[in-house]
Amino acid sequence: MPSKDDFRMDEVELPEINTGEILLKGMYYSVDPYMRGRMNDAKSYVAPFEINKPINGSVIGKVVESKSGQFKPGDVVIGHFPWQKKFIAGEKEARKIDTTLAPASYYLGVLGMTGLTAYFGLMHIGKPKAGETVVVSGAAGAVGIVVGQIAKILGCHVVGIAGSEKKIKLLTSEFGFNEALNYKTTPDMKKAIAEACPNGVDVYFDNVGGEISDAVIENIAFHARIPLCGQISLYNSTETPMGPRLQPMLLTRSVLMQGFIIGDFKDRFSEGIQQLAQWVKEGKLKTTETIRQGFENLPEALLGLFKGENTGKMIVEA
Numbered sequence: 001m002p003s004k005d006d007f008r009m010d011e012v013e014l015p016e017i018n019t020g021e022i023l024l025k026g027m028y029y030s031v032d033p034y035m036r037g038r039m040n041d042a043k044s045y046v047a048p049f050e051i052n053k054p055i056n057g058s059v060i061g062k063v064v065e066s067k068s069g070q071f072k073p074g075d076v077v078i079g080h081f082p083w084q085k086k087f088i089a090g091e092k093e094a095r096k097i098d099t100t101l102a103p104a105s106y107y108l109g110v111l112g113m114t115g116l117t118a119y120f121g122l123m124h125i126g127k128p129k130a131g132e133t134v135v136v137s138g139a140a141g142a143v144g145i146v147v148g149q150i151a152k153i154l155g156c157h158v159v160g161i162a163g164s165e166k167k168i169k170l171l172t173s174e175f176g177f178n179e180a181l182n183y184k185t186t187p188d189m190k191k192a193i194a195e196a197c198p199n200g201v202d203v204y205f206d207n208v209g210g211e212i213s214d215a216v217i218e219n220i221a222f223h224a225r226i227p228l229c230g231q232i233s234l235y236n237s238t239e240t241p242m243g244p245r246l247q248p249m250l251l252t253r254s255v256l257m258q259g260f261i262i263g264d265f266k267d268r269f270s271e272g273i274q275q276l277a278q279w280v281k282e283g284k285l286k287t288t289e290t291i292r293q294g295f296e297n298l299p300e301a302l303l304g305l306f307k308g309e310n311t312g313k314m315i316v317e318a
């Protein structure tokens with residue numbers, strides 16, 4: 001588990017902006033579990049952070065000064081930007097967002113990367129049908145809370161797994177989940193899932209991995225689908241984690257388990273955003289965010305993801 005001391009704040013001079021560039025002031029910064037992977041010096045689908053350079057990620061900023069014909073001061077944009085209070089971006093690196101359609105922060109969550117992850121992972125790998133049972137772990141987080149609601153829209157029996165009583169109550173009372181289980185206080189998760197899913201689990205949207213997923217997969221139904229989205233319970237592991245061998249269960253029940261990275265679906269993002277925005281507009285898809293105040297609290301917000309401190313998308317407002 002990283003600590004606050006692994007981060008450093010520096011003050012630097014920004015140069016003048018050049019033609020084709022904009023000066024931005026950060027408004028909302030996304031903290032995401034995948035950033036933990038970028039702290040390892042390992043080859044992955046995204047490059048590691050560089051020591052002595054600012055961390056970067058999804059940021060929403062306001063244009064302060066522009067030497068680009070495409071942007072004017074006051075425009076609100078999203079992009080992959082450094083964790084700086086102010087920063088310079090090339091005009092190709094920024095995309096304008098429409099804050100009259102939805103609050104700016106939604107573009108980091110339900111109408112952004114995490115909403116799209118829920119949508120494509122569930123619709124294109126999980127492929128749930130009405131009447132089927134869908135289980136989602138990390139259910140009260142940014143991805144999970146959208147997965148569960150989409151599965152409800154599609155007419156499924158939805159069971160969420162999360163780590164506090166407050167989250168469990170919220171999922172069933174506010175977000176329409178049929179049942180929710182607290183993995184921190186349930187003594188026998190395998191049994192509890194069997195009781196909550198009497199016909200077995202047709203779709204398991206896996207956000208966390210580890211023992212929680214072992215318990216769900218023991219209850220997997222014939223011809224089930226498992227979108228393998230995240231393994232947050234293992235991101236701080238320093239050794240190769242051991243667990244039950246799952247292949248016999250997948251084999252004998254003809255189960256499909258498929259890993260995916262949201263970038264796999266990049267050609268279809270506009271379709272996903274359109275559908276998610278439609279559901280939000282119709283009131284079928286509710287959102288919740290945990291917004292931490294203060295740029296200087298970025299490291300703690302990131303670490304808070306690994307302690308379950310967020311409900312819905314975790315964001316820092318500068």
Ligand code: NDP
Nearest residue numbers: 033141142143162163207229230231232233260261262308
């Ligand atoms: P969340 O908003 O769900 O935040 C993380 C949550 O994970 C915490 O609130 C906590 O909730 C839970 N958690 C933390 N540690 C553990 C643990 N040891 N065991 C079980 N649960 C834990 O994050 P996101 O919705 O952004 O991401 C969810 C998952 O999806 C992550 O694994 C992430 O890496 C993955 N992801 C994958 C993408 C892809 O392209 N494949 C894209 C985006 C995300 P609780 O209180 O319930 O423990």
